[in-house]
Amino acid sequence: xxxxxxxxxxxNILIIIHQSPDGDAIASSLALCAALQIxxxxxxxxxxxxxxxxxxxxxxTEAINRDYLQGDWEVIIVLxxxxxxxxxxxxxxxxxAKNKKRLINIDHHPKNDLHKIANITLxxxxxxxxxxxxxxxxxxLKVELNKDIATCxxxxxxxxxxxxxxxxxxxxxxxxxxxx
Numbered sequence: 001x002x003x004x005x006x007x008x009x010x011x012n013i014l015i016i017i018h019q020s021p022d023g024d025a026i027a028s029s030l031a032l033c034a035a036l037q038i039x040x041x042x043x044x045x046x047x048x049x050x051x052x053x054x055x056x057x058x059x060x061t062e063a064i065n066r067d068y069l070q071g072d073w074e075v076i077i078v079l080x081x082x083x084x085x086x087x088x089x090x091x092x093x094x095x096x097a098k099n100k101k102r103l104i105n106i107d108h109h110p111k112n113d114l115h116k117i118a119n120i121t122l123x124x125x126x127x128x129x130x131x132x133x134x135x136x137x138x139x140x141l142k143v144e145l146n147k148d149i150a151t152c153x154x155x156x157x158x159x160x161x162x163x164x165x166x167x168x169x170x171x172x173x174x175x176x177x178x179x180x
Contacts, residue, residue, distance in 0.1 A: 002120055003104055004140045007036065010074035010102070017047035017064075018081040019088045023055055023159025025080040028106075028134045030060040031152035032079070035143040044068070048088030058155060059148035070095070075102045080130035082109040084117065093117070106133055128168040131156025132176060145179065154180035 007013065015033055017025045029045045036043035046065045055061065068089075076096050084090045097103040097117040105118035108127045115121040122133055131153050138149065145153070157177050161169040164177070 001140060003122060003137065006075050006102060006104070006120075007041075007137070007141060008039075011040075011042055012073050013041055013043045013075045013077065014068055014073040015043065015045045015077045015079060016081070016087050016089060016093070017045060017079065018083075018086045019047075019049045021047055021049060021051060021055075022080075024129045024131055024156045026051060026055050026061070026064075027058055027152040027155035027159070028130045029079050030058055030064075031131065031149045031156070032077070032134050032137065034060060034146075034149050034152070035138045035141060038143050038146075039141065046089075055155070058152055060152075068092075074100070075104065076100075077104045077106060078114055078118070079106050079134070080108070081105075081114065082107060082112045084114050106130060106137075108133065126170075128166070128170060128173045129156045129160035131160070132173065135176060135179075150180040 013036055015029045017029045033043045033045050046068045051061055070092050081087055087093050094117055101119050103118045105114040105121040107123055108125055108130050110125045135153055
């Protein structure tokens with residue numbers, strides 16, 4: 001699995017959340033960032049827009065940056081973002097993909113144009129939230145779920161399923177939520 005290889009091999013990893021961020025984008029990013037930091041990586045989350053107040057309880061929100069320097073990163077991950085422009089950093093993300101060739105696109109939305117420039121796309125429209133895909137990555141990295149990571153992952157699932165009420169809530173989603 002190339003994603004796991006890159007996340008294991010490289011030290012400086014940037015995770016981008018989309019503009020007007022929702023619970024899944026914020027929480028999935030924070031969970032993956034925390035897992036990478038446990039592995040000793042220099043992992044950082046960046047998002048152009050301020051976080052909505054209901055998500056400020058999530059562990060790690062205070063460390064989310066509003067901008068980044070391009071040259072500092074070996075891998076960039078864009079999570080839960082269906083549109084390159086919505087990253088808020090479209091030009092820099094395109095340049096990174098072209099020059100460094102280590103852009104990872106992780107999403108569950110069917111209309112996603114990032115796959116055109118990403119070097120790797122992890123896409124599964126059958127899952128209710130990007131948090132489900134992130135949980136799988138964290139498991140493959142062999143990072144044990146701690147309270148902070150579990151809080152983030154449960155928030156990702158809860159928000160993208162409307163409190164487990166939307167039709168996208170599957171048995172798999174509920175089974176996964178029971179782990180947290």
